[in-house]
Amino acid sequence: MIQKPRGTMDILPKDVATWQFIESKARSVAAKFGFSEIRFPSFESTELFHRGVGDSTDVVQKEMYTFTDREGRSLTLRPEGTASVARTLIENGMCSDTMPLKLYYLINCFRYEKPQAGRSREFFQFGVELFGAADAAADAEIIAVAHSLIKELGIKNTKLHINSIGCPECRPAYRQALKDYFAANTAELCDTCKGRLETNPLRILDCKSPVCSEIAKNAPKTVDHLCPECKQHMDELEGYLQEMGIEYEIDPHIVRGLDYYTRTVYEFIATDIGAQSTILGGGRYDGLIKDLGGPALSGIGFAAGITRLILAMEKSGVNIESENRPALYIASMGKDAAKYAMGVVAKLRCEGIYAETDLVGRSLKAQMKYADKKRAKFTLIMGDSELENNKAQLKNMDNSQQTEIALDDIGALKAMLSVE
């Protein structure tokens, strides 16, 4: 048997209703805030992610699905959406559009990682990006989109963590302060963190090893080392969030692993879905567009993992079931009746009614069972005598009541079905 590739998933009919529910909520929330959908390729030039996401990141270094096409070009299945959106803006001259520019997308992404709960190699994101607004009001607005989405989906048990990782102006000083602090405790750090001391001391902050996280507790906080402008930005964001009634906590340990982030970073964390608890994460990226060859244009956004949202919804007791009951099932007996039944259901479908009839030549009893399993609201029993007399019994499957109807009067039949 040929199995699906590792880390991919089949989404079966019984689960699709949940996905559609989330997608429609994502769209309606986006619309409420004035965001427009954007679509872009599933794969891009590999260079886009090297320059956009960052050469030194884990995502780029070891998680990308990269291949060369028949002309020898290096292409990569998108590991995230932000870099592609930025490229799309630049390439289509949208950097000159009316600002702020608000965009959203529902996409699949690919990362070569070892699968576990809430993490797969092909995964699905709802992403939102807001360009051309450097003010903290934009940060607050984008967090409000996320907040609204989570609320609309019925997800409880979440916490919003925010942090500022500063800008190119103040980060070097903070970096040095961190290095000095951890250098004093080098011996106790785990092996990976010893290495990170030189390469990226910020990453030690969210190390999960008990020893490192204990040491990290008293480490200098980014919020204490921000330049005046970044500090003010953070203060303003807090003011907006309070005004909007969005609860949050400052979490100095949020350090995003994508290079493009500046200043505000934030995560919505579900407390009850396992180790991969970030259901939604994002931040500001004021340098990205310029780094990719566009004008200086600030940006901020987030991405939510659909499967993680589903996990969180399940934990919150949200259950979405599809309700597609046939309005009518026609149980037929004999060739003539079966043929006639095909005509009747065809007419009903033209009237927008969901009707079914037998396609496999089952007995009357088996047809009734089928109608029951499909949860048909009505069944119509049709045999030779009914065809002769142009009359048949319409049975209400919920209360078993039967009424006689004329077979050739589709209008009357439709009226009978739409009662209730």
Added chain:
RNA sequence: GUGGGUAUAGCUCAGUUGGUUAGAGCGUCAGGUUGUGGCCCUGAAGGCCGUGGGUUCGAGUCCCAUUACUCACCCCA
């Protein structure tokens, strides 16, 4: 990439200290007197016991490897 756990029917699982033709419930299909669903009853189909080696007179059961699933690390959504 590093660890732990698991692998028997479509699904959820039994299967004794290794011992003859591998079981149940659910689901599927067909019946339960000649034209009516749900409940109930009967029957049927459906398994290279993940795969490959090994130990043994004998392996679903023990050992090794491998693959997949799963959870955690790492990283992220």
